[in-house]
Amino acid sequence: MNLRSSWVAETGQTREDTRLTQTGVTTLTNPVQVRSGVLPGSYEGLHRLAGFWTYGSSAMTATVSEGRAVIQGEISQGVYPVTLPTSETITFAPGDAQYGRIDLLVVKVYDNLYDSSNRNEVKIEIIQGIPGQTPQAPAVPPRSLPLYEVTVPAGVSAGNGGIPWNSALKDLRTPVVSLGGILPVEGPVLPGAYPGQYQDAGGALQRWDGGAWVSYPSVLGGIVPNSASTTPASYTGQYRDSADGRLQRWNGSVWVPVVPGPYFVDNGDYGDTTSTTYTPTLQARATNPLALSFVAPPSKAIVVSFGCRMKSTSPDHYAFMALKLTQGSTVVNDLDDEYATLAASKHLISASTTRRLSGLTPGATYTLTAYFRVVADTPALKAGFDNTFIKVDPLP
Template sequence: MTVRSAWLPANQQSRSDTRLAPTGTMSPTGPLTSRPGALPGGTPLLATGVAAMQVRIDPGRAVIQGTALQGAYPVVLSEAETLTVADGDAQYARIDLVVLQVYDHDYDASGQTAGVLRLIKGVAAAGPQVPATPAAALALWSIAVPSKASAGTGGITWASALTDLRVYTVGAGAILPAAGDTAPGAYVGQYRDTGSALERWNGSAWTAYPAPAAPVGVWQPYTPTWRSDGAAPAVGNGSLSGAYTKIGRTVHVRGRLQIGSTTVLGSGAWFFGLPVPAAVGAIAGIIWAFDVGIAINTGAVFIEDNRTEIVAFTSGSAFPWSVSRPQPWAAGDHLNFTLTYESAS
């Protein structure tokens, strides 16, 4: 017997059974359940076609989850085993399934207490499907068996017939090898290695870790806040938009306020929010306003002492821009600002 399981036999469990079986591997999927899968390391449970109608499964270790109360079975295939595939159907192709399975009479009334490597024969059909994986079993490989396949007709083309269905499991907190694995995460905060990057399970999806940073030098949209130190303004049917790019701690910003027919101008000095907090207050840029059909007014942009907003002053004036400065605002007017400053982080 090459398939051995710890804590499954009613008696005769050897000390080597206990040593070989992965008794310490438990990646939880629930209060009483563990993620099933092969243990990484080398090429566990690798399939190789060794004859026209024969496939060899190499040694490997795995955890197979039964029902919640049944528990998880540590299983080891300690030596390579060769399985013989039945001849193909006379008319249709089929798909067979290689599984590592546990029989436990106390729970499945199978009359057996053993771990086995099985080949489940699929149903031949015009559109063949992979057989369902039995309870307390781990799918390893599927085999596409063409019609009329046999040792006498050349058998199975193994290079294209085998599909790898192996998934992997690791202990809680370990990084899961998961190239090509579509299974959901076991718990929030689990990490997996896709073969080219790390991902973190957030409870509903695998997400890139760390989160990808905004491309350097690419402008990102943002909507500036707009407030006053008097009655509150409101954009109404006008528009307020902005964009910024951050290179290290240097931030470049542009913004635009378009006055609409229902825009509320408020009262008092106007303040516009920054996309990221600034390190120090300073003169940081310029602002200009277009007074429809009349004039263009310019001014300087100051970063306020609270370091999260800017305020504008007309050149040579101590008065900040507001409902009445530097012009009487009307629908169609707009202001634009650009600035550069050092961010706090």
């Protein structure tokens, strides 16, 4: 029978039985195995992961700080708990004469039952890499916990300066916590073991939903904070505070502003027209027409303001500015004198109009285009326009 237990049989409990039935400091990867890693914590709570921290202490020697860890063997071997109660120094071999190499610093378990080493102990060891033009780190041996990759340049030794420790160390440590504990993420982000597992990912609390790590505000239905604005959306209708401080909503494909706009366009060039029918083109103006596109809000309604400084060459005739609303090639709201901005003056005067447009399709893009004309009975009369503008405010 393969079922194992601890502290049941009067005799015959093996080391393997004990390791397989431990339920203490473990972060699960499946129903039987756990993640190999270092227990988090530091003196005075200053750092997330201080165990087995390594630093250069002389030219070719490094110091490995005290710490606790677990190392998972094969599925039938169980997990090995290890402790380094005081720091330990290790010495690296001199560099190759021609090429650099990458050594691997590990905590290695020797278990004669599986490796025929005639040893039953745990050691901090250096797995020396092979020198080369593009050196690679050696493979991690069985029942070993990788701590650091150490780059050893060509020719270095104790007599010529040694290993450049500030740039040579690549931290490979990953943390583990007790079953149900919140895992502080250091190093690679690994998949969860069960829905409902939590981790602290750089200040954002996340929950494993069975397929991905989901930020905690998303699980609650709350607003994802600015500090986690790069977190992927979880569902249509989710809200977030974007990096530029605007509230956004996930529409199923992209993040869009909750309240789009406001939208604005203007033209400061003076232009005029002799046309008695509406035209989008003003003579002497470099850019025509004046047009503004906008996205209709969920309320289906907007407030439109438009105007300019305007005049006619006769105080008895009127200058008109009106707007046409289109969606693609479809005219939604045509030109209408009743809603135009108008003035009759030989001198430029400021005039504007504000109106509400409703019944729009939420999320659809519309365009407002300015048109101009003069009411005249003499062809020589003109209407002049300057500082023209269109502004759209979506209604909530």
